[in-house]
Amino acid sequence: xxxxxxxxxxxxxxxxxxxxxxxxxxxxxxxxxxxAFANVGLYIIATK
Numbered sequence: 001x002x003x004x005x006x007x008x009x010x011x012x013x014x015x016x017x018x019x020x021x022x023x024x025x026x027x028x029x030x031x032x033x034x035x036a037f038a039n040v041g042l043y044i045i046a047t048k
Contacts, residue, residue, distance in 0.1 A: 003046045010039030 017032035 003043055006039050006043045006046055010036050010043070013039065 013032050013036035017029045017036055020026075020032060021029035
């Protein structure tokens with residue numbers, strides 16, 4: 001998978017996590033923050 005695509009997807013997830021946090025929907029903010037963090041691992045795998 002393309003490293004750039006993983007970065008873009010991670011940033012989108014991070015944005016949604018922040019948006020949900022500002023709206024007060026903390027459970028979904030945590031879910032999307034987890035998705036964003038998981039993309040860090042995917043990026044590491046993709047760049048090896």
